[in-house]
Amino acid sequence: MSAVADILMHAYAMTPADCLAWRQRLDARDLRLLRDGGKVAGTLVSIRKGQWFGGRSVPVVGVGGVGVSPLHRGQGTATRLMTRLVQEARESGAALSILYPATQPLYRRAGYEQAGARYETRVQMSALEMGERTLSLRAIESRDEAAIAACYTSVARFRQGWLDRSEFSWGRVRNPRSEPVHGYLVEGSAGVEGYVYLARRPLKDLKQELALTDIVATTPAAARRLLRFLGDHHSLGTEVVWYGGPDDPFLLLLREQSYSVKVYMHWMVRVLDVVSALEARGWTPGLSGSLHLEVTDELFPENQGRFVLEVADGVGRVKRGGEGRLRLDIRQLGPLYTGFQSAASLRSVGLVEADDASVQAAMALFSGPQPSLRDMF
Structure with a gap:
C-alpha cells in the first residue's frame, strides 16, 4: 500500500492526505498490482457496478486509479495492466468495462x-x-x-x-475525498421525492459556490423545491455546479438561460462480450429489427466473427452467423x-x-438520448 500511495502521488500529484483518504475508501479486494522484479510497478482499481442502457442495468467493471511507477514508465507496464484487467473483467461475467482516460492511446490499445x-x-x-416552498426539506440522516x-x-x-x-x-x-458534504431531502405524501448532496466551496471576498455531488x-x-433551496444561498453564493448530461431537465425550469453546460470529460467503453452486452441492455419497446454484424477483436477470439442481432419487444437476442453487412x-x-x-x-x-440499409437499421436500433455519466470513479 505504501508503494501504491507513492505511485499515485507521482501519477496524479496527490498529497499524502489525499492518498490516505483514497485508501480509506478503497476495498483492498478491488486493488490490482503489477510487480516487476518483486517491486510494485503499476496499479489500478477494478470496481464492479452496473450501467443503465435502455432501462436495464448492464454489468460493468469500472477502472480507476491507473498508475505506473516513474521508474517503469515507457516499458509497456500500463498496457500489460490493462490487458490483464479486461481479461479478468470478462471472466467475471461483466459485459462492459468503463473508464475516464488520462490518455487515450493506452486504452484504445x-x-x-x-x-x-x-x-x-x-x-x-x-x-x-x-x-417554491410547499414541500418540506430536512437534513439527510443515515436511516x-x-x-x-x-x-x-x-x-x-x-438516463x-x-x-x-x-x-x-x-x-x-x-x-x-477533499471536502465535507451535506445532504438534504425533500419529502411529500409518498415519501422522498428528491434530494441533494452539496459542498460549499469558499471563494474570495467571503463568497462561495455550491458544488453538488448529486441532485x-x-x-x-x-x-x-430543491432549486429554491439552492437559490436561498444567493446572498453569499455565486454559482451552483453539478454534473450529468446535456439534457438536464432541471434547466427547463429556469426563466432565462443563466447557465453554461460544457463537456467535462469523455468516458470510454470496452465491450468485453459481444453477445452478453447486446442481450443485457434494454431496447425501445415496440421497436423491432435485425442487424448483421461482423466484429474484429484482437484480444478475445470469442468476439470475432459474424453475429445477428434480433430486437423485438424491448429484448435483444444474438446468434452466430449471418451476412456480416x-x-x-x-x-x-462501444460508441x-x-x-x-x-x-x-x-x-x-x-x-x-456497411451498406445504407444496415446503417439505417443500426441508427434505428441504437437511437436514444445522448449517453452521459454523473459519477467519477
Whole structure:
C-alpha cells in the first residue's frame, strides 16, 4: 500500500492526505498490482457496478486509479495492466468495462473507445429564486439511505449511461475525498421525492459556490423545491455546479438561460462480450429489427466473427452467423452500443463499413438520448 500511495502521488500529484483518504475508501479486494522484479510497478482499481442502457442495468467493471511507477514508465507496464484487467473483467461475467482516460492511446490499445461524456453544468445562483416552498426539506440522516438510493434508481434507469451505483459510488457522493458534504431531502405524501448532496466551496471576498455531488427529483414540486433551496444561498453564493448530461431537465425550469453546460470529460467503453452486452441492455419497446454484424477483436477470439442481432419487444437476442453487412472493430462497437455515435457518423470517418440499409437499421436500433455519466470513479 505504501508503494501504491507513492505511485499515485507521482501519477496524479496527490498529497499524502489525499492518498490516505483514497485508501480509506478503497476495498483492498478491488486493488490490482503489477510487480516487476518483486517491486510494485503499476496499479489500478477494478470496481464492479452496473450501467443503465435502455432501462436495464448492464454489468460493468469500472477502472480507476491507473498508475505506473516513474521508474517503469515507457516499458509497456500500463498496457500489460490493462490487458490483464479486461481479461479478468470478462471472466467475471461483466459485459462492459468503463473508464475516464488520462490518455487515450493506452486504452484504445486495450479495445476502449469514447462512448459518452460527463457534462459540467453551472447555474447563476440568482436565477434559482423560484418561490417554491410547499414541500418540506430536512437534513439527510443515515436511516434515509435506502429511500435515497431508490429515488436515484427511479431516475437513473431512464438516463442512458448513468451508473447503477455500488457502495463505492455512493461513497463518492456522500464522502468525497477533499471536502465535507451535506445532504438534504425533500419529502411529500409518498415519501422522498428528491434530494441533494452539496459542498460549499469558499471563494474570495467571503463568497462561495455550491458544488453538488448529486441532485435528483422525481416530481416537479421536488425539483422546484430543491432549486429554491439552492437559490436561498444567493446572498453569499455565486454559482451552483453539478454534473450529468446535456439534457438536464432541471434547466427547463429556469426563466432565462443563466447557465453554461460544457463537456467535462469523455468516458470510454470496452465491450468485453459481444453477445452478453447486446442481450443485457434494454431496447425501445415496440421497436423491432435485425442487424448483421461482423466484429474484429484482437484480444478475445470469442468476439470475432459474424453475429445477428434480433430486437423485438424491448429484448435483444444474438446468434452466430449471418451476412456480416456492418463491419467494425470492437472499439467502434462501444460508441455504437451506447448511442454516442451513429453508424452513419462512424462510417463517414471510415470506422464502419456497411451498406445504407444496415446503417439505417443500426441508427434505428441504437437511437436514444445522448449517453452521459454523473459519477467519477
